[in-house]
Amino acid sequence: MVDLGELYQQTILDHNRNPRNFRRLETANRTAEGSNPLCGDRIHLFVHVDGDTITDIGFQMPQGAGCAISKASASLMTDAVKGKSIAAAEEMFQAFRDMLAGGTNAPGKLAAFSGVRAFPSRIKCANLAWHALHAALQNSAAPVTTESAGDF
Amino acid sequence: MVDLGELYQQTILDHNRNPRNFRRLETANRTAEGSNPLCGDRIHLFVHVDGDTITDIGFQMPQGAGCAISKASASLMTDAVKGKSIAAAEEMFQAFRDMLAGGTNAPGKLAAFSGVRAFPSRIKCANLAWHALHAALQNSAAPVTTESAGDF
Amino acid sequence: MLETQKLRRDFPILERQENGKRLVYLDNAATSQKPRKVLEAIEHYYRCHNANVHRGAYGLAVEATDAYEAARTTVARFVNAWTREAVVFTRGTTESINLVAGSWGRANVQRGDSVVVTAMDHHSNIVPWQILCQEKGAKLRMVEITADGRIDLADYGKALDAKPKLVAFPYVSNSLGTVNPAAQLSKLAHAAGAVTVVDGAQSTPHLRVDVQALDCDFYAFSGHKMLAPMGSGALVAKPALLDAMPPYHGGGEMIERVWDDRSTWNKVPHKFEGGTPNVEAAVGLEAAIAYLEHLGMDRVAEHEQELARVAIERLSQIEGVTIYGPRDHRAGVVPFTYGDVHPHDLATILDRDGVCIRAGHHCTQPLMRRLGVAATARASFYIYNDVDDVDVLVSAVRKAGELFGVPA
Amino acid sequence: MLETQKLRRDFPILERQENGKRLVYLDNAATSQKPRKVLEAIEHYYRCHNANVHRGAYGLAVEATDAYEAARTTVARFVNAWTREAVVFTRGTTESINLVAGSWGRANVQRGDSVVVTAMDHHSNIVPWQILCQEKGAKLRMVEITADGRIDLADYGKALDAKPKLVAFPYVSNSLGTVNPAAQLSKLAHAAGAVTVVDGAQSTPHLRVDVQALDCDFYAFSGHKMLAPMGSGALVAKPALLDAMPPYHGGGEMIERVWDDRSTWNKVPHKFEGGTPNVEAAVGLEAAIAYLEHLGMDRVAEHEQELARVAIERLSQIEGVTIYGPRDHRAGVVPFTYGDVHPHDLATILDRDGVCIRAGHHCTQPLMRRLGVAATARASFYIYNDVDDVDVLVSAVRKAGELFGVPA
Ligand SMILES: Cc1ncc(COP(=O)(O)O)c(C=O)c1O
Numbered sequence A, B: 001m002v003d004l005g006e007l008y009q010q011t012i013l014d015h016n017r018n019p020r021n022f023r024r025l026e027t028a029n030r031t032a033e034g035s036n037p038l039c040g041d042r043i044h045l046f047v048h049v050d051g052d053t054i055t056d057i058g059f060q061m062p063q064g065a066g067c068a069i070s071k072a073s074a075s076l077m078t079d080a081v082k083g084k085s086i087a088a089a090e091e092m093f094q095a096f097r098d099m100l101a102g103g104t105n106a107p108g109k110l111a112a113f114s115g116v117r118a119f120p121s122r123i124k125c126a127n128l129a130w131h132a133l134h135a136a137l138q139n140s141a142a143p144v145t146t147e148s149a150g151d152f
Numbered sequence C, D: 001m002l003e004t005q006k007l008r009r010d011f012p013i014l015e016r017q018e019n020g021k022r023l024v025y026l027d028n029a030a031t032s033q034k035p036r037k038v039l040e041a042i043e044h045y046y047r048c049h050n051a052n053v054h055r056g057a058y059g060l061a062v063e064a065t066d067a068y069e070a071a072r073t074t075v076a077r078f079v080n081a082w083t084r085e086a087v088v089f090t091r092g093t094t095e096s097i098n099l100v101a102g103s104w105g106r107a108n109v110q111r112g113d114s115v116v117v118t119a120m121d122h123h124s125n126i127v128p129w130q131i132l133c134q135e136k137g138a139k140l141r142m143v144e145i146t147a148d149g150r151i152d153l154a155d156y157g158k159a160l161d162a163k164p165k166l167v168a169f170p171y172v173s174n175s176l177g178t179v180n181p182a183a184q185l186s187k188l189a190h191a192a193g194a195v196t197v198v199d200g201a202q203s204t205p206h207l208r209v210d211v212q213a214l215d216c217d218f219y220a221f222s223g224h225k226m227l228a229p230m231g232s233g234a235l236v237a238k239p240a241l242l243d244a245m246p247p248y249h250g251g252g253e254m255i256e257r258v259w260d261d262r263s264t265w266n267k268v269p270h271k272f273e274g275g276t277p278n279v280e281a282a283v284g285l286e287a288a289i290a291y292l293e294h295l296g297m298d299r300v301a302e303h304e305q306e307l308a309r310v311a312i313e314r315l316s317q318i319e320g321v322t323i324y325g326p327r328d329h330r331a332g333v334v335p336f337t338y339g340d341v342h343p344h345d346l347a348t349i350l351d352r353d354g355v356c357i358r359a360g361h362h363c364t365q366p367l368m369r370r371l372g373v374a375a376t377a378r379a380s381f382y383i384y385n386d387v388d389d390v391d392v393l394v395s396a397v398r399k400a401g402e403l404f405g406v407p408a
């Protein structure tokens, strides 16, 4: 059996306690709202894109609405994509999803979420921020939810 | 096991083939419509009541809508109650129901239906005409159906 | 033909007797019997994985959710649905059609519009449209049937001339056995600008269904007629239509956010699955599909059609027997009458020989009126029936004739 | 207290492990586990009596019909319904409430009317009324709760001043455990001229219900929360109301006569049971009721209340734990939060110790907003739980605190 420590790796606990980029971005030119309708977790994502580059990014979660996994994932995601090109960010999203679907680890600190694989009920939590990022980059207006087929 | 001959006694087969009082009664002052909604069987009953006495009675069933049991029962019922008082007719109905519910045989030719007891799915057929009679004598306007709790 | 002797051993109920005789169950159009594998799937679910789905963080709940969603994928594949989200689990055909009438119908049908059904439709594909049309002040148009029991294409064309909003018809008639040219009917209806609702209650259990080939908009079926538990079934619909439709049942699971006075909806198909879903039903339906696919739906269809052919041939040899429905393009449903012996009496007499058939209007009163009968007797076959069953049926019918002195 | 060690042996799933630990199933408010007797009743039905009901002349069909109607009588007795015809079988609470909203509601609620629900209602007793009110241009009024998690009677009185057409409330709250004074609430609503809808999803499984004593007009519950199969449940209603209501689902079984363009309806309760009924569900529900009655509903209630009392006592001793809901008048539902550990994380951590609890909004988002939380953790007890289970729960919660460093 996979140990709880695999899921709640120190990086995750740390980012949960002290989330990075946890702020509203007044200069954002792309935003998205994401929600996990089944648990009520919600994220607001603010992105500033300059040409092809994500120059700044921030997120907020309503009071109490964000488990350790979803909050840490948002925190690490924002750190990872800041300063990257849109294409690079989308690639990271793909790598992240692949990891959670049972594939090889995503690069860098994102690998901290490899333990989520053994906790299927939490995969949506880990993906939430990334789905929102994807929506923001596509500039899709509709709020995204994690309630899509691929996530079962 | 109860033999089919118990159900389809000669009296029943005979009344099915040659139903008595199988006619519309132009002079009727009480009428009722009965139906078994689950099989579609239907009866129209015409009664002439003079004071307290059933002086004449007739019934019709739409083309093809009446199994041997329901048709023979209507035929024998009309024969049995003709010339009787309303109270006597209601008593016969009670005796008939009691018989079908597992009690002792009803008087006279009505006993021909004792075999129906062993065929629960046909009890409603045997009761249909009697329910219609009861409704006509109560002068209740609503069409009756056999789909009532007591008949299960 | 299928190896019925072997198959029967999978169906525990077929070991029981009916009135001291071997049970010859010929009421499969009403409901089917269940193979051991389906009963085991139900039991296994409750013994090992039972939990409420979609909302649990613990292992059991994940397993139940996975089982439920895997069943959806299986159903989608079985009828070749557009996507797995095109499958909305319901209690069965009746609920599926009421969902379409209550959601799509209420949102799209207006005063003066017309809705088309056929004279061979089951009450479940008539009454919801009557209620909708009465509520909306729309007109319900019933397409006539031909003398040999097919949808009258000339009359169908006339009905389409009125540019109906919606056209509903059965793929296979439960009272005649007619297999309707559903793809053609759907195409004609689309050309007239209508959406189509196909009642698949009698097709899904008995032949290979491909909703994309039919190109219908809504397809409804019941699990209990195809080896699956009661309470199982689905509405399969084009995803874009489902997306645009208002919800049906309000409640848990179908919402995204609930405010005091308004709510937003979850994604399709969840939007239409308010309340705790019936996971047992989904799991049982999946097991039933596995059983049927193992046999092969083409072989299933062939088997039943052959039984119907033999039954029609042998029953026709009895003087006084009338068979209803077309000569060809028919499924394993054989409706008949016998002189003036009422079908109820026939059913009772057959039951004494262990033969279970249905007698009545088969929930198709408008059709019965057109056939000019109050009721018919109906034998309907499934995978566990064989020619022996047909023989028992035929000799029991002859016996009824003797008892009633038919032909007179 | 009940003899849980003995009872557990009746529940096969409790022999399985969750993450290598004894399964401590504490999500009973979501759905219950099933005793062997219920699984056997299902299997026995399919092995021996399965047929479509109400329309068959043969023996099997009579047996299935008898089983189905006997279950109705049992349900009627269990909740002390007015008559057996007062029991309409549905898929569960959500469907029952939607039936009332779709039939009684559509026929009786008009523009400018008001409908009252409470802030502690489940989405299934809110969303159908939102949809109805939006459709009709009526006003939905949500009654506030008190600080300790009861219906605010002062606000309830104010809501009644507007002479609402209908008042809906839960007998027992699934998110707070509050046992509401349903008879009193119903009486007040009647005095204001309203009909009452009682959501019995959390009361029927857990305490003795007497709908005549409550004198409510509609009472809804789900079988799957009370040992019965998924897909079982009922709407229990005053017969005169049911008689006057238009039908809900159109289809087979619910009609008397069907013409091309209109129909007449079968008697109550059949008028509301369009389509093939789920006999399995009814038979399973009857077996579940027999099981519960054998234990005695008063003892069931007492057992769960005692477990809740112990759980609240022990959880309260952990610094940082907050318990929601009133001190007394509560059922076996214990909602809590623990510092800033998100309930989802709690649930995951508890699951590693075999403890299944629910984390989330529990389909009560308006309530969560009033509690000022996004989610809570919820342990809910049933007959097979005992104080050992409470202890496992409490020590798993402590473990979560250590992992997350709470209290900080
Ligand atoms: C209070 C309450 N009402 C309604 C429901 C809905 O019941 P179901 O999902 O069985 O329809 C539930 C359970 O989910 C509940 O707890």
Ligand SMILES: Cc1ncc(COP(=O)(O)O)c(C=O)c1O
Residues within 6 Å of the ligand: C029, C030, C092, C093, C094, C095, C122, C124, C125, C170, C172, C173, C174, C199, C201, C202, C222, C224, C363, D252, D275, D276, D277
């Ligand atoms: C053609 C047809 N449509 C609809 C139905 C209704 O199906 P259900 O009763 O399972 O909802 C049936 C069977 O009863 C049927 O044969």
